[in-house]
Amino acid sequence: MNQAYQSLTTIRDWIRYSVSRFEQSGVFFGHGTSNAYDESVWLVMSALHLPLDTLDHFLDARVLPQEAKHLQHLIQRRVSERVPTAYLLREAWLRGFKFYVDERVIVPRSFIAELLDNGLQPWIEYPELIANAVDICTGSGCLGILLANAFPDAQIDVVDISPDAIAVANINIQQYQLEHQVHAIQSDMFAALQGKRYDLIISNPPYVDAQAMAKLPEEYRNEPQIALGSGHDGLDHTH
Numbered sequence: 001m002n003q004a005y006q007s008l009t010t011i012r013d014w015i016r017y018s019v020s021r022f023e024q025s026g027v028f029f030g031h032g033t034s035n036a037y038d039e040s041v042w043l044v045m046s047a048l049h050l051p052l053d054t055l056d057h058f059l060d061a062r063v064l065p066q067e068a069k070h071l072q073h074l075i076q077r078r079v080s081e082r083v084p085t086a087y088l089l090r091e092a093w094l095r096g097f098k099f100y101v102d103e104r105v106i107v108p109r110s111f112i113a114e115l116l117d118n119g120l121q122p123w124i125e126y127p128e129l130i131a132n133a134v135d136i137c138t139g140s141g142c143l144g145i146l147l148a149n150a151f152p153d154a155q156i157d158v159v160d161i162s163p164d165a166i167a168v169a170n171i172n173i174q175q176y177q178l179e180h181q182v183h184a185i186q187s188d189m190f191a192a193l194q195g196k197r198y199d200l201i202i203s204n205p206p207y208v209d210a211q212a213m214a215k216l217p218e219e220y221r222n223e224p225q226i227a228l229g230s231g232h233d234g235l236d237h238t239h
Contacts, residue, residue: 005072011048012059014068015040018075028217031084031107032092039085046089047074082218092140097149099142100171104164106227108142110204116146120200129199130154136189136203137161139227141169141182143202148181151200156182159193162226 008014018040033039045052048067063071074088086092086107092099094108095117101107119127127150134157135144144158156178158169169184176182187193208216208228220228 005068008068009062010060011044011050011055011063014044014063014071015059018044018071021075021079025079027079027082028219030217031109031219032086043074043078043085043089044071046091047071081222083222084219087222092142094142095146097142097146099140099145100168100175101140102168103222104162104224105139105168106223108140110143112143112202112204113146116143116150119150124200127151128153132196132198133157133200133202134159134193134196134198136201137205137227138169138184139165139204141172141184143204144169144182145172145176145178147200147202148176148178152181154181154199157185157193157196157198158182159185159187159189161186161188162224164224165227 008017015037019036022036022039027036027039029035029039033042041055042052045055045058047070048063050058074085077083077088078085084107086101087103090100090102092101092108094110095113099108121127124130130151131154133147133151133154135141135147136159138144138158138160141158144156147154148156158173160166160169163186166184166186173179173182173184185192206226206228213225213228216228
């Protein structure tokens with residue numbers, strides 16, 4: 001490890017260093033955090049397998065040499081390759097739920113998740129009447145799992161055209177032990193859902209138009225482009 005890093009001995013030191021590197025390099029924040037400090041705390045604490053809500057207890061804890069080497073590697077990749085921290089850590093957080101993610105799916109960040117906090121009220125007046133629901137273009141399966149939490153008596157299908165995304169969704173379904181309630185289906189939109197009827201349909205489909213795709217920050221280049229772009233006008237998936 002570079003001798004300069006040897007002066008970084010505590011978690012406090014590594015968070016400070018990470019913030020400085022992120023600010024200096026101009027990385028883009030939009031995949032789980034909105035600023036260099038929050039992203040640095042997330043990266044350092046999670047990389048060291050420490051709960052995020054225990055920062056104050058560990059700020060002055062010493063970082064072991066092998067841990068420091070690992071942190072150096074992650075921070076360097078975040079800066080030089082613009083890899084989102086969620087991919088580096090293989091985790092993303094949405095509304096207090098932790099999900100497995102990797103480069104096969106986009107990093108969860110849908111505003112639909114906030115609406116699910118209250119069971120989609122006032123639009124869903126009688127949640128007990130929701131027996132079957134589907135999340136189209138599910139990616140990691142995060143919204144489907146939040147659906148299952150909001151409507152515990154409903155059967156949930158999570159659908160994606162990508163077999164890689166379905167594989168990741170199944171990891172998260174198993175992580176939350178929801179195999180009895182949430183079912184991953186590979187399908188191009190509704191193509192493989194013939195004969196199925198749903199009381200509730202949600203979707204966060206690709207919607208970025210070609211011009212906007214060309215201007216996205218580099219971090220988005222690490223995400224599957226099929227999950228972002230939707231043709232010249234951004235409406236290919238909604239026509």
